Amino acid sequence: MDFTPAFDLELQLEGFNGPLDLLLHLVRKQKMAISDIAIAPITEQYAAYLKRMEELNLDIAGDYFVMASTLMLMKAKSLIPREKESFEEMREELIFQLEEYEKIVAKAAKLRERHREMARSFPRSFKEKIKREEREFKVGDNGVFLLVEHYAKVVERLKALRPILIKPKPYTMKDVLALLFQVFREKRKARFSSLVHQRERGFVVYAFVSVLELVREGSLRVTQTDTFSEIVLQRRGIFNEEKQAQLIARFE
C-alpha cells in the first residue's frame, strides 16, 4: 500500500482525537519509542499534517495549533545553547504527557471492548408497576447536573423569547434647537408647556437648557408669574438659519 503522507492522512482524518493522538501516530510511524522522540523532525511532520488538513478544508480545532506552537518553541529552544535546560524540561514533559496518553488510549479501548461485550446482554425491558404512590423524593446521581441543565434550558428559552428592543433614537441638542427655531420663526410668543407637550423627560431637559441659552444671549425673554406656573417665552432677537447654525456649533 502506498503510504504517501497525503494518502495516509486521508485514511486517518476521522481518526485523530486531538493533538496528542496525531503526535502519537507520528511517533509510531517513525517506529520510535516515545522516550526517544526527536523534536525537530516530529515538528516538521506535525506542521505538514496541519497544512494538509487545511488544504483539505478540514475544520481543525485550535488545540492542534496550540500543540504546533509548543513544538515550534521547543525546536527553537533546541537550537539555542543557553536554552538547553529549558528545552530538556519541555521535552521530558511532552514525553510524560504522551506516555500517559498512550495508557489512556489503551484503557479506553479496553473499556470499549468490555462495554461491547456487556451490550450483548439485555435487561428485562418491561417495567412492572408494583409500587405505592406516597414515596419520598430521592435525587439520582446526576441531580446537580439536571438542575443546572434545566436552569440552562430556562435561560436559553428566555433568551430566544426576548424581544429585540429598538431603542428610540435619543434626542440631540441639535434636534431640540431646530424645533425651537422653527417655532420662533413663525411665532412671537409660545408657552413652554406647549413646546414640550407629551415629550419625554430628556426632551424637556434639553428644551429647557436651550431656552436658557437663548435667554442668556438675548434672543428670548421668559416670564413666569409664580412658582410652577406657566413659563411664557417671547421672541426678542432674530431666528434665522445662520443664528441656528451658530448656536448648534456652540453646543457641539
Added chain:
Amino acid sequence: MDKDFKATIEALIFAADAPLSVEKIARILEVDSELVQNAVDELSADYKPRGMNLFELAGGYQFLTARRFYPMVLKMKDTDRSLSLSQAAFETLAIVAYRQPLTSQEISAMRGVQSVSNILRKLQELELIRIAGRKDVIGRPMLYRTTPKFLELFGLNSLGDLPSLEEIGVNES
C-alpha cells in the same frame, strides 16, 4: 426437548418490551409454532414455584413477578424512595435554586406559564422549597427559597456549590 431451544425462548420473552406471541417467537427462530408452544408450556410449568412466573397476556407471554412475593417487592420499592420529579417540577426547582428568593409570579414568567402554584405546593410538600418572607411590592407576594433538605438531597454544601452556567458551557446573557 432441547434445553437451549427452551433457553432461547426464555431469553426472548425476558427481553421483550411487551407480551411476546408464540407466532412471533416462531418467526424469529424460524421454527414451527407448535414447537414453540410446547416449549412455552413447559417453561410456564417450570416457573410455577419460582420468583417470577410466565403469564399469558394480550395474546402473548410475559414474565412477571410472582404475585405471592408482592409484599416483599413492595417493601423493596418503598426503600427505593426513587420518586422522580416531573420535567416541569424540576425546572421550577432549578429556577428557585438559581434565582432565590423570588415570587411565584416571577417563576411563572420565567417558565412562560400562567401559574406554578400546584408545582410550588408539591415542592413544598417534598420539603425542597419554603416560603421565606414577602416581597416589598404591592400585594406583598410570598418569596420562595430552597431548604437545607434540598442541599442535602443534591449533595451540596451551600448554594455556592451549584454549578454555574459557564461551567456547563452556556452563556448567561
Added chain:
Amino acid sequence: MDKDFKATIEALIFAADAPLSVEKIARILEVDSELVQNAVDELSADYKPRGMNLFELAGGYQFLTARRFYPMVLKMKDTDRSLSLSQAAFETLAIVAYRQPLTSQEISAMRGVQSVSNILRKLQELELIRIAGRKDVIGRPMLYRTTPKFLELFGLNSLGDLPSLEEIGVNES
C-alpha cells in the same frame, strides 16, 4: 435451602430496576447477609444454562439475557445497549474512571486539548459520570466521578474491577 427463600430473592432481583445488592436484600428480608449470599450463589449457578443469567454488576445482582443468545435477541430487538460514543468520549470516560475524582481542567490536560466541556455534558446526559463536589483550590472547580450506571453498562462490579494496565498489556512505569 428453603425453596421459597430462594424464590423470594429471585423475585426481588427480577423486580428491581437496577442491580440489587446482597446487603439490601438482607435488609428487606431481615436476615443475615451470608444467608442471602449463599442463596444468590445458588441462583447464579442454577441460571447458568438458562436464557438469562445472574450478573454481578455495580455492587449488586441483575438478571440479563445470556450472552450466547445475543443473535436471537438482537433479531427481535433490532438494537442492543451499545452507547454511541466517539473515541474522544471513550478516552474522557476512561480518564474519569481511572483517575476519579478529578476536574475538567485535569481531564483536558491529559487529553492535550483546551476544553472537554461538551464531552462531559454528553457523558452526564448518559448518566455515566456525575458531579461529585468541588475541589478545594482557587475557583473551586467541579469534580467528576463515574456513576453506578457506568459500572452496570461496562460490566463492572466495582471500580476495583477496572482492567489493570498489565491486563491491557501496557507497562505501568
